[in-house]
Amino acid sequence: MKVGYLGPKSSFxxxxxxxxxxxxxxxxxxxxxxxxxxxxxxxxxxAVVPIENSLEGSVHATVDYLFDQPTITVKEEIILPIRQQLxxxxxxxxxxxxxxxxxxxxxxxxxxxxxxxxxxxxxxxSTTFAAQYLAEHPKEKALAIASEKAAKEYHLKxxxxxxxxxxxxxxxxxxxxxxxxQQIASDLEDKxxxxxxxxxxxxxxxxxxxxxxxxxxxxxxxxIESRPLKTYLGEYFFIVDIVLDENKALIKNAxxxxxxxxxxxxxxxxxxxxxxx
Amino acid sequence: MKVGYLGPKSSFxxxxxxxxxxxxxxxxxxxxxxxxxxxxxxxxxxAVVPIENSLEGSVHATVDYLFDQPTITVKEEIILPIRQQLxxxxxxxxxxxxxxxxxxxxxxxxxxxxxxxxxxxxxxxSTTFAAQYLAEHPKEKALAIASEKAAKEYHLKxxxxxxxxxxxxxxxxxxxxxxxxQQIASDLEDKxxxxxxxxxxxxxxxxxxxxxxxxxxxxxxxxIESRPLKTYLGEYFFIVDIVLDENKALIKNAxxxxxxxxxxxxxxxxxxxxxxx
Numbered sequence: 001m002k003v004g005y006l007g008p009k010s011s012f013x014x015x016x017x018x019x020x021x022x023x024x025x026x027x028x029x030x031x032x033x034x035x036x037x038x039x040x041x042x043x044x045x046x047a048v049v050p051i052e053n054s055l056e057g058s059v060h061a062t063v064d065y066l067f068d069q070p071t072i073t074v075k076e077e078i079i080l081p082i083r084q085q086l087x088x089x090x091x092x093x094x095x096x097x098x099x100x101x102x103x104x105x106x107x108x109x110x111x112x113x114x115x116x117x118x119x120x121x122x123x124x125x126s127t128t129f130a131a132q133y134l135a136e137h138p139k140e141k142a143l144a145i146a147s148e149k150a151a152k153e154y155h156l157k158x159x160x161x162x163x164x165x166x167x168x169x170x171x172x173x174x175x176x177x178x179x180x181x182q183q184i185a186s187d188l189e190d191k192x193x194x195x196x197x198x199x200x201x202x203x204x205x206x207x208x209x210x211x212x213x214x215x216x217x218x219x220x221x222x223x224i225e226s227r228p229l230k231t232y233l234g235e236y237f238f239i240v241d242i243v244l245d246e247n248k249a250l251i252k253n254a255x256x257x258x259x260x261x262x263x264x265x266x267x268x269x270x271x272x273x274x275x276x277x
Numbered sequence: 278m279k280v281g282y283l284g285p286k287s288s289f290x291x292x293x294x295x296x297x298x299x300x301x302x303x304x305x306x307x308x309x310x311x312x313x314x315x316x317x318x319x320x321x322x323x324a325v326v327p328i329e330n331s332l333e334g335s336v337h338a339t340v341d342y343l344f345d346q347p348t349i350t351v352k353e354e355i356i357l358p359i360r361q362q363l364x365x366x367x368x369x370x371x372x373x374x375x376x377x378x379x380x381x382x383x384x385x386x387x388x389x390x391x392x393x394x395x396x397x398x399x400x401x402x403s404t405t406f407a408a409q410y411l412a413e414h415p416k417e418k419a420l421a422i423a424s425e426k427a428a429k430e431y432h433l434k435x436x437x438x439x440x441x442x443x444x445x446x447x448x449x450x451x452x453x454x455x456x457x458x459q460q461i462a463s464d465l466e467d468k469x470x471x472x473x474x475x476x477x478x479x480x481x482x483x484x485x486x487x488x489x490x491x492x493x494x495x496x497x498x499x500x501i502e503s504r505p506l507k508t509y510l511g512e513y514f515f516i517v518d519i520v521l522d523e524n525k526a527l528i529k530n531a532x533x534x535x536x537x538x539x540x541x542x543x544x545x546x547x548x549x550x551x552x553x554x
Contacts, residue, residue, distance in 0.1 A: 054510040060334060079510065170510045207501060208485070208492040215485040222511055224484060226502045233331040233356065233447045234499055 074269025351546025
């Protein structure tokens with residue numbers, strides 16, 4: 001069994017993948033589309049990619065890829081806390097720059113503003129690259145923001161721990177597979193369902209009607225979000241998450257009712273949630 | 278009068294700003310937060326920033342800033358078509374790399390896959406920077422994707438025109454100002470309203486109830502989208518756009534009803550749409 005993931009090794013996606021799969025099964029890829037492409041080509045059996053962060057929102061590269069490729073399904077969800085560390089080869093009083101991925105810089109914005117207001121920030125391709133750069137340029141007075149794992153990997157010192165601005169910074173990851181039929185037919189107990197819903201064009205109040213189909217059955221949506229259809233400005237599809245409980249028998253009726261309204265429903269996946277703290 | 282905009286000069290935001298303001302009033306800033314900060318500090322009278330692209334979706338830097346700073350309002354909306362050009366100092370048979378902003382690379386993905394499948398793509402900070410780089414490194418066999426304006430600015434040749442994958446690629450820009458009270462009280466004729474709505478926590482079906490307040494008054498929403506509240510995973514606020522027509526007398530009643538449901542409503546702006554083709 002082979003499991004592709006958004007690399008490099010020591011990325012947060014690696015950590016998520018490693019919670020469910022042994023390290024020797026894991027193969028890193030350079031981007032989200034590349035990771036999922038290897039699943040489609042069957043060079044890997046599963047693909048692990050991020051889907052949403054509690055601060056930055058949905059990961060559009062993942063959402064848009066899955067919308068275009070309805071054969072892919074979600075097998076598992078993994079929720080991980082994201083903790084950012086300030087790393088250096090040694091403690092530096094006046095660093096000349098601080099390197100990290102743009103999302104990590106965004107997640108530590110208040111910390112950086114408080115302690116390093118004058119230091120230029122440099123956006124690089126991954127938090128791991130930032131750590132690697134420090135290890136390879138020990139004479140530059142640079143610091144990096146990256147994971148504890150990256151600190152170990154590149155033998156860097158943690159100068160400040162857990163510097164993310166919000167203690168509740170979490171990311172959802174999805175384990176993707178190609179066995180869609182099996183997933184849809186699987187037991188719904190204690191699981192979550194994600195649907196993509198495309199509303200009929202220019203029908204006023206269509207979203208309200210779709211939500212009514214869930215509401216009167218007391219099916220709670222844990223998330224609803226729109227993404228552009230990439231046709232015209234103002235045309236969207238909706239991502240709907242449903243946590244299943246005693247309502248599960250009614251889901252299929254709700255979907256049938258929505259389809260009768262001429263909305264198109266794409267069943268993305270039925271999956272259990274694996275939450276780590 | 279001074280108007281800040283997301284620079285550099287020859288950016289698409291410059292073109293949007295220049296449709297409503299004279300060029301000698303315009304001042305470029307390096308990022309969206311910096312542009313809006315100068316409005317807050319009153320060093321400029323207006324700020325022009327992108328809010329949504331038809332392919333890439335909402336511009337989160339703009340949405341999240343406005344959510345945190347309810348004193349800022351929207352005075353005008355500008356809609357521009359986005360056309361990408363392939364630029365070079367001369368025609369190159371086998372370019373060694375193609376430079377552009379990640380969004381422009383995403384918008385021309387199919388074109389690049391068809392004509393330059395083997396050429397490495399390099400993400401840089403702006404389409405303008407890509408054009409500038411070419412002008413300054415004429416001996417490197419590099420190409421850039423940028424606007425027609427950037428081609429003129431840096432004396433580059435347009436090797437292929439309008440190479441964006443979707444002909445309907447458009448971006449919405451907002452002209453921001455600080456005169457919120459005046460904007461809310463202004464005439465609603467032929468205008469659009471944007472609201473941010475925060476639902477009461479953990480109230481099942483709350484979004485459905487909020488949408489009902491609009492639906493039974495036949496107030497059509499032209500957009501609804503969620504953004505993370507940055508508290509916990511799964512907590513969101515909603516961006517709602519309403520195009521005003523004969524329903525305008527009912528908007529305030531709808532908002533009062535929504536507030537009675539203990540949802541919080543933030544009136545972002547009331548503004549006319551300026552659409553260019």
